[in-house]
Amino acid sequence: MSDKPNKEVSAKAHKDLDGFDISVDSFGQLSSNLSIDKLNSFLNDNMDDKKLSQKEEE
Numbered sequence: 001m002s003d004k005p006n007k008e009v010s011a012k013a014h015k016d017l018d019g020f021d022i023s024v025d026s027f028g029q030l031s032s033n034l035s036i037d038k039l040n041s042f043l044n045d046n047m048d049d050k051k052l053s054q055k056e057e058e
Helices: 036-046 050-057
Strands: 022-024 030-032
Touching: none
Parallel strands: none
Antiparallel strands: 022 030
């Protein structure tokens, strides 16, 4: 075992997601402090969909 205490580490995130927190409970359900609709709109604006780009190439 390590003698060092465990430190809570925050991941680097986009400035629009500041304060975003997500966790998984013992049943495997996700819970977060951000609504699903707001998270989906952020992902639509900032991420490329790989499946859609492959269809456009064909």
